[in-house]
Amino acid sequence: MSRSFPRIVFLAGCICAPLSAQWYVSPVGNDSNPGTITQPFLTIPKAHSVALAGDTIYVRGGTHELGATITLSKSGTSAEMYHLIAYPGERPLLDFSSMATSSTNRGIRVSGSYWRLYGLDVQGAGDNGMNMSGSNNIVEYCSFFENRDSGVQLDNGASSNHFINSDSYFNTDPLFENADGFAPKLTVGSGNRFTGCRAWQNADDGWDGYLRGTNDVTTTLDQCWSFMNGYLKDGTPSLPNGDGNGFKMGGSDDKLLRHNMVLIRCLAFDNRVKGFDQNNNRGSMSLINCTSYGNGTNYSIPGPIDSGMVATLTNCAVFGSTGTIMDSATLSTNSWMSPFVVTSSDFASFDTTGMRGPRNPDGSLPRLPFMRLADGSDLIDAGTSVSLPFFGTGIDIGSFEFDPSTFVASSGDIPDYFAVLQNYPNPFNPVTHIDYAIPSDGIVTFQIHDVMGRLLLTSSNMHEQAGRFSLRWEGSDTEGHALPTGVYFATLRFGRAARTLKLFLLK
Ligand SMILES: [Ca+2]
Numbered sequence: 302m303s304r305s306f307p308r309i310v311f312l313a314g315c316i317c318a319p320l321s322a323q324w325y326v327s328p329v330g331n332d333s334n335p336g337t338i339t340q341p342f343l344t345i346p347k348a349h350s351v352a353l354a355g356d357t358i359y360v361r362g363g364t365h366e367l368g369a370t371i372t373l374s375k376s377g378t379s380a381e382m383y384h385l386i387a388y389p390g391e392r393p394l395l396d397f398s399s400m401a402t403s404s405t406n407r408g409i410r411v412s413g414s415y416w417r418l419y420g421l422d423v424q425g426a427g428d429n430g431m432n433m434s435g436s437n438n439i440v441e442y443c444s445f446f447e448n449r450d451s452g453v454q455l456d457n458g459a460s461s462n463h464f465i466n467s468d469s470y471f472n473t474d475p476l477f478e479n480a481d482g483f484a485p486k487l488t489v490g491s492g493n494r495f496t497g498c499r500a501w502q503n504a505d506d507g508w509d510g511y512l513r514g515t516n517d518v519t520t521t522l523d524q525c526w527s528f529m530n531g532y533l534k535d536g537t538p539s540l541p542n543g544d545g546n547g548f549k550m551g552g553s554d555d556k557l558l559r560h561n562m563v564l565i566r567c568l569a570f571d572n573r574v575k576g577f578d579q580n581n582n583r584g585s586m587s588l589i590n591c592t593s594y595g596n597g598t599n600y601s602i603p604g605p606i607d608s609g610m611v612a613t614l615t616n617c618a619v620f621g622s623t624g625t626i627m628d629s630a631t632l633s634t635n636s637w638m639s640p641f642v643v644t645s646s647d648f649a650s651f652d653t654t655g656m657r658g659p660r661n662p663d664g665s666l667p668r669l670p671f672m673r674l675a676d677g678s679d680l681i682d683a684g685t686s687v688s689l690p691f692f693g694t695g696i697d698i699g700s701f702e703f704d705p706s707t708f709v710a711s712s713g714d715i716p717d718y719f720a721v722l723q724n725y726p727n728p729f730n731p732v733t734h735i736d737y738a739i740p741s742d743g744i745v746t747f748q749i750h751d752v753m754g755r756l757l758l759t760s761s762n763m764h765e766q767a768g769r770f771s772l773r774w775e776g777s778d779t780e781g782h783a784l785p786t787g788v789y790f791a792t793l794r795f796g797r798a799a800r801t802l803k804l805f806l807l808k
């Protein structure tokens with residue numbers, strides 16, 4: 302059952318945001334058109350030439366045959382971003398396959414800042430599918446595949462960009478030595494983040510943080526999956542040149558540069574060479590609740606790192622050999638440490654089916670049993686407290702928190718307690734989902750408060766029968782007004798029980 306919360310239209314007195322324009326681009330458009338929905342442009346560069354900060358460029362579905370780089374050079378502001386997004390319900394393909402293979406033949410070049418891209422597929426560029434040198438851009442629910450260098454590369458000072466729920470796969474340069482999935486490398490700036498992204502079957506690495514020309518930058522990955530890198534689309538190894546690592550955390554020509562890496566709830570599996578790879582990075586590496594399985598080497602963090610830097614592994618899991626971790630690393634409650642005993646029965650499934658499959662309609666990762674903990678594992682609730690949500694009495698070890706209500710439901714029973722799961726996606730914009738379960742028939746209420754404790758939305762009482770439910774919140778208050786970026790608290794009540802979640806709306 303699904304419920305929508307409420308987008309009550311407020312009929313009078315609406316003070317609207319400053320006017321911003323919408324432009325439309327269609328494979329059957331024409332650049333001499335005015336760019337309206339009925340008379341769209343043909344090309345994104347034409348729309349870019351007329352758009353002002355705050356405007357939205359809608360890209361219609363279908364295949365856009367493109368022979369030249371699309372450059373997004375304008376810059377918006379945090380309050381007025383440029384939006385380049387798929388028309389709702391459609392999925393445009395930007396097909397650069399007719400480009401020659403050349404280092405200047407990028408697909409999309411984002412040299413501007415404060416762009417938000419959503420829902421685009423980028424295929425076949427003669428070099429990177431996307432090359433980003435700007436800052437404060439958001440790329441969400443996009444995919445980059447079969448490009449002839451890294452699917453996504455960030456360099457030339459690119460900083461504070463956020464990639465959300467995006468995929469990069471089957472990227473292959475002719476010599477198999479450079480094409481990574483996501484490459485915040487070389488001259489990249491600091492503060493770039495990846496959330497809910499996947500990289501698979503790239504000729505070189507899934508993620509690559511190798512530096513040349515910059516030093517001491519920080520990159521953060523949360524809930525990212527990297528798998529089968531070092532193999533081509535047809536499954537053959539990218540030999541002899543492909544490196545085949547899942548998360549290459551750094552490295553440099555002189556082996557002296559620092560790429561500070563924060564990896565949270567990341568999963569590496571079936572990469573040909575290494576799952577988590579220091580690669581002579583001299584910076585700090587913080588791995589929290591990561592899982593590694595089936596890689597040539599699961600963890601390769603042999604040291605050294607610079608004095609003052611730290612290598613930290615907390616609540617990480619492995620099935621199989623751990624690999625090599627430097628003696629001076631700070632280790633806390635990882636699965637290979639006493640008193641844990643890891644066997645195949647600690648995991649619900651080793652079946653990777655679906656891991657590269659479709660995402661949920663909102664772009665979030667599919668929920669699959671692979672490498673989730675099995676009921677009864679000694680890794681459940683056994684982790685060291687970190688600032689992450691958990692179920693049960695404590696955080697678990699590994700990338701996926703054991704979710705008793707899913708377990709109960711999947712075994713066909715009605716849950717015997719009131720369970721509320723963390724919303725997904727989170728951060729979100731503007732729609733998020735909260736799954737919950739109630740053990741008996743009764744009334745459920747739902748409220749949203751802001752960080753000041755102000756009540757922004759309260760649902761009408763929902764009378765439900767025992768079972769599992771999913772509610773959808775569209776980031777608006779009781780009057781239907783869209784809320785701004787910020788932290789919100791969602792409270793669900795059932796009888797005398799209440800559960801509160803922290804939600805992050807990021808626009
Ligand atoms: Ca390489």
Ligand SMILES: [Ca+2]
Binds near residue numbers: 478479480505544
């Ligand atoms: Ca690489």
Ligand SMILES: [Ca+2]
Binds near residue numbers: 642644678680
């Ligand atoms: Ca065990």
Ligand SMILES: [Ca+2]
Binds near residue numbers: 681682692695696
């Ligand atoms: Ca737990």
